[in-house]
Amino acid sequence: MKKYLAVFLMATMLVSMAGCSSSSETATSSDASSSAAVESTGEVKKITIAHGASESYHMHRALLQFEETLEATGMFDITIYPSSQFGNDTEMIESVKTGDITMAIPPSSFLTDEAPTMALIELPYVFPSREAAIATLDGEWGDQQLLALQDSGLYGMGYLENGLRHITNSKVAIRTPEDMDGLKLRTMEVAAHVTYWNSLGCSAEGSPFAELYTNLSTKVFDGQENPIAHIHAQKFNEVQSYLTLSGHVYTTYVPVMQMDYWNSLSAEEQAIMSDAMESAYAYQLELVEAEEAGQLEEIGSSTTYPCEVIVLTDEEKQAFIDSAQPTLDQYKGDLGEDVYYEFIAAIEAVS
Numbered sequence: 450m451k452k453y454l455a456v457f458l459m460a461t462m463l464v465s466m467a468g469c470s471s472s473s474e475t476a477t478s479s480d481a482s483s484s485a486a487v488e489s490t491g492e493v494k495k496i497t498i499a500h501g502a503s504e505s506y507h508m509h510r511a512l513l514q515f516e517e518t519l520e521a522t523g524m525f526d527i528t529i530y531p532s533s534q535f536g537n538d539t540e541m542i543e544s545v546k547t548g549d550i551t552m553a554i555p556p557s558s559f560l561t562d563e564a565p566t567m568a569l570i571e572l573p574y575v576f577p578s579r580e581a582a583i584a585t586l587d588g589e590w591g592d593q594q595l596l597a598l599q600d601s602g603l604y605g606m607g608y609l610e611n612g613l614r615h616i617t618n619s620k621v622a623i624r625t626p627e628d629m630d631g632l633k634l635r636t637m638e639v640a641a642h643v644t645y646w647n648s649l650g651c652s653a654e655g656s657p658f659a660e661l662y663t664n665l666s667t668k669v670f671d672g673q674e675n676p677i678a679h680i681h682a683q684k685f686n687e688v689q690s691y692l693t694l695s696g697h698v699y700t701t702y703v704p705v706m707q708m709d710y711w712n713s714l715s716a717e718e719q720a721i722m723s724d725a726m727e728s729a730y731a732y733q734l735e736l737v738e739a740e741e742a743g744q745l746e747e748i749g750s751s752t753t754y755p756c757e758v759i760v761l762t763d764e765e766k767q768a769f770i771d772s773a774q775p776t777l778d779q780y781k782g783d784l785g786e787d788v789y790y791e792f793i794a795a796i797e798a799v800s
Contacts, residue, residue: 497528499535500554502682506678507736511733511736516529518724557594563597563601564597569788570699574698577800583734591608607726609701612678614695614699616674623695632652635656635665636673680748681745692756692757697773
């Protein structure tokens with residue numbers, strides 16, 4: 450009996466020791482996994498990006514490339530919120546300042562409180578061409594505007610395309626400035642835009658982009674003005690009968706984040722983000738070049754939603770250019786002749 454009892458006790462001890470060993474290994478494995486999760490979370494930067502354009506717009510698709518490039522490094526986790534999910538451009542900028550989102554992509558005209566000379570970018574007919582506008586912003590003058598944002602605590606990552614703006618309306622085939630008289634026109638909420646159109650006899654008013662299709666369809670406005678890609682993406686031609694290729698204002702987006710957030714990134718992270726944004730911008734310009742002619746053709750050839758596309762003659766275009774001079778003179782006075790002519794010199798240098 451003693452022999453059997455000894456064997457039984459020995460077996461019991463071995464089972465108990467094995468159980469303890471298994472439990473210890475499981476606990477060690479769990480702790481290691483938990484530690485790794487904490488480490489991983491600490492290394493990955495979560496970045497939220499908000500903008501007002503639709504998901505089909507070229508700027509959003511360029512941001513998807515930006516997202517893909519950054520996430521491929523394993524250092525970033527990107528979430529993009531299109532279509533004004535965080536409010537209008539002013540509200541998105543405020544959300545960046547309060548830290549509710551990491552980055553907003555507003556038009557330059559919504560950053561004039563932070564950098565007043567950015568108001569020059571969206572003056573009517575100040576650029577002779579889209580190419581001149583892009584080159585000016587890519588040059589020293591454009592760099593100076595981004596640096597000016599830093600004084601207000603914002604870091605500008607560069608520029609993204611919005612493009613030349615054109616007029617649509619439901620009432621008349623516009624060929625002259627006089628044809629604008631009496632039209633209820635929606636513009637961006639930008640003083641220079643409203644000033645210019647009202648000088649032509651319009652009843653112009655800035656209102657949120659997200660409400661525009663509804664306001665056109667219910668005749669709150671007779672017309673609006675936007676780049677071709679926006680007109681196409683938002684299907685404004687469904688509720689507008691005429692599209693005049695006026696090319697009156699060039700607009701650009703400026704990706705901004707908190708200066709403090711940018712400074713919190715390592716030099717490597719900053720370089721990766723900068724390179725990714727530059728690449729996304731180049732991709733976006735390729736999209737515009739590849740798609741705009743087809744979008745215009747689709748708008749003009751639709752039988753379901755007829756919309757006449759009007760191409761201005763050189764003389765007709767010049768009449769619109771001349772009509773903008775009083776607005777240019779006003780802003781030259783408001784911002785100072787030295788500031789204004791420095792901008793004009795930068796344009797002329799690349800034209």
